[in-house]
Every structure is written in C-alpha cells, then in structure tokens.
Amino acid sequence: MNSMMDVAVKIPAILSTTPDKITIAGGLPPFVKACRYYIHPKHQSPPFLRIECEDQDLSFLLVDPFLLECGYKPEFFDADFEEIGLKSGDSTLVLAIVNLNRGIEFASCNLVGPILLNPANGRGKQVVLKNNTLFSSRHPLFKSKG
C-alpha cells in the first residue's frame, strides 16, 4: 500500500481473523445510525460473510476482495487507519459490500468503497480508496456466461 503508515492487509480476511462483533462509528452511509454489527459464525461462507446490525433490521453480504481474480491493490488514506486505531505495524482486514439487488447473475461488489476493519478492537469504517479511479463500485463478481 502506498501509504506513510505500514499497515499489513491480512489475506485471506475471512475465517478466524474476523471478529464476531464490529463497530462502524459512522455507520455505512446512508445508514449512519446503524453502527454495531454482528457476524454469526454460521453466516460465514468463505469468501463471503454476512453481517447483521444489532440495532435495526439491516444486513449486508461482504466478500474478501483479495480473493477476486483481479489484482485488488487498494491504497488507503492514513486518516482512515488512524480513525479505527490502526498504527504502523498493525494488520487490517478489508471487506467489500456485495450487491445482489440486480440478480445473482449480476452480483457485484464495491471495490472503491470497502470496509476497513481493525481486527484487534473490532472497529471499522467504510472508506474511499486513495487510488479510487482504478476500481469500480459495481465490480462484477462473476464473469458473464456470454
């Protein structure tokens, strides 16, 4: 990552390194008041997992973006690391929100606005990549069948 801070990205993100509860202080806009999410162990199905909000009826599917065959190389702003308590030498998790709203054939994930997680304290934030022109908010999960 091209950043002043030397924060390692854990690959793969999912499995044992994912905390059960995550707190996203600013929520996932526009759901800014939904901050506490729970990951039930049964809701993990690598490379996918599902998070459920503890405060309201809201859930998301996430994918480990490093397992996509497209060479995901995100660059982050140091301010985003700092906001979730990450320091140089720490590890972070990166997860992308999956959108199935257009049908499973057209399943996509948001690579430009991923969720950055601090596995040590469970704090997370939806960030915008520094190299945001390289990636899509609607990156197709599956190649079209043609």
Added chain:
Amino acid sequence: MLVLTRKTGETLMLGDSVEVRVLRVDGDEVRLGIVAPRSVSIVRGELLADIRAETQSAAGAALSQLENLKRELAGRHAPQSQRLTPDQQKMTVPCG
C-alpha cells in the same frame, strides 16, 4: 454556502494546511490543484454519492442469499479448478 470568485492561478486556503489553486478554466470545466497533508482525504463528491447509493441498494441481504452466492460460485468455478488446490477452489472467486 460561502461563494468566492477566483481567477486562474489564484488560490484558496482551507484552514492552515489545505491550498486549492485554480489551474485552468475551459468552458464548463475547471482544473484545480490541491496541496494538502497526506492525512487529508480528497475525494470527488459524486463518488461518495455513488458509494452511498450502492450501499443502499445492497442492504437487506437475506441469509439464504449467502448460500445462493456460494452455489453460483461453485457452479461457475469448475473449469478453472485444475490449477488450484482444493482449498483455493473454495476461496477464489473468478470475476469479470
């Protein structure tokens, strides 16, 4: 909203550390140069709106959809599986 008029080459300071300079004006396009500390995030407003809309659209994913995704992935992955170990087959998503 504060509204200011600037000419090409003129600047604005936002706080002590962020400088915005008008580099060029061409019809309805304005080219801006920004000098800011590395810690300051600079993002186009339209991108934030796009990410927000995408999150809104993605909300409400049922547990059953997790299985649907898994099944879809397994179905599509078969042709590429030879060069991967069994563990990688489970973990890698072919993408467009």
